[in-house]
Amino acid sequence: MTLTIKQNIPLKIKRLGINGEGIGFYKKTLVFVDGALKGEEVFCQITEVKRNYAQARLLKINKPSKFRVEPACPVYQACGGCQIMHLRYDKQLDFKTDLLSQALKKFQPQGYEDFEIRPTIGMADPTHYRAKLQFQVRKFKGKVVAGLYQQNSHRLIELRDCLVQDETTQAIINQISLLLTRYDVPIYDERKIAGVRTVMIRKADATDQVQIIFIASKPVNLDFVIRDLTTAFPQIETIAFNLNKSKTSEIYGDYTKILWGKDSIEEGVLDYRFSLSPRAFYQLNPKQTQILYGEAVKALDVNPDDHLIDAYCGVGTIGLAFAGKVASIRGMDIIPEAIEDAKANAARLGVTDSHYEAGLAEVIIPKWYQEGYRATSLIVDPPRTGIDDKLLETLLTFKPEKMVYVSCNVSTLARDLAQLVKAYEVKYIQSVDMFPHTARTEAVVKLVRR
Structure with a gap:
């Protein structure tokens, strides 16, 4: 039987795929269903048909998995930053x-x-573990918001209380959104406007020191933002600017300049300490x-x-x-x-x-x-x-x-x-x-x- 777009079908989920999606077979055709768990019996709607498989949207869970849990995140479905928060944590480990x-x-x-x-x-405790934040910033109705793009889209989902993000970095990005709005700093728009497009914030676990990078498509004046930010958060050690004029999805451009503070922050792992400059990689x-x-x-x-x-x-x-x-x-x-x-x-x-x-x-x-x-x-x-x-x-x-x-x-x-x-x-x-x-x-x- 040939599957068609918008066709509704029942499906039994056999396993989870590498992206956390449920996988089942309908008339010998492989069907992927985001949000479904192994062992569940679901009702879903076909959204895409390829030669060897189909994608479907979950409509109803007729028989839920005993390992299904209610995600604590209010924007879990929309955000897409996490994929398996609806699976009990010990079973997440088995899945991995x-x-x-x-x-x-x-x-x-x-x-x-x-x-x-x-x-x-x-x-x-698998919450608030991300010590590095890399949020897009955009302006909507005169207000600057920060967050992540919804999966497979350019719709920005505002994140003000992310359950996997370090709480200090989350508080800082919330304040940055307010300050960028207050001081009317130019904010990037993919169609026509040059300005701030991304903010990176990293906190060192060993010292609580924080560094920030403002990534923008043109030079912008951040003096007032920096003044208010460093007053509100004394743990900030470094604020840098990165210029990225490209239209690609690359986060950083080649040019980086320290605007305020030190060149690096101090982090520690095992039994030693080390320095981290803003662009340097370290585990999140x-x-x-x-x-x-x-x-x-x-x-x-x-x-x-x-x-x-x-x-x-x-x-x-x-x-x-x-x-x-x-x-x-x-x-x-x-x-x-x-x-x-x-x-x-x-x-x-x-x-x-x-x-x-x-x-x-x-x-x-x-x-x-x-x-x-x-x-x-x-x-x-x-x-x-x-x-x-x-x-x-x-x-x-x-x-x-x-x-x-x-x-x-x-x-x-x-x-x-x-x-x-x-x-x-x-x-x-x-x-x-x-x-x-x-x-x-x-x-x-x-x-x-x-």
């Missing part, structure tokens, strides 16, 4: 373990059936980062004779967890400010056996090998796009003895493992829930050269 199995089954790295996938490590869930980095240290299992490469090193945080445990540490990142932070962080910790360079890992690592450097261990924490193809080729050429792959995307992880298993044995995969109530998880993979 299953995510890894689904991805491995799709890409089928050799021997994947025998990989040890350890249960996902969750949080005791600092409490679970303690767990994640601890698992990475355990998985790499270094000795004093090891020489370590920290690819995609950012400000050096993961690599510096091995300070004093290895003979040398080297790292690279494409953001020059992050490399300067990494150098400063290593110097601050008294790590003299470290070296950091700005650039692409697939270019720098071969150069180091040509210069005579030999790594025995490597840790790689790439962006969601996974390891660059050229870097994969580089790793399979030079083959350090042991490797830890820290991933924030199960699909690109499984894809990359299909190549890495040519030279490495997967000892185990440990999932860590860095993003409660979303369909994302982080994973630490222990690899040893064959």
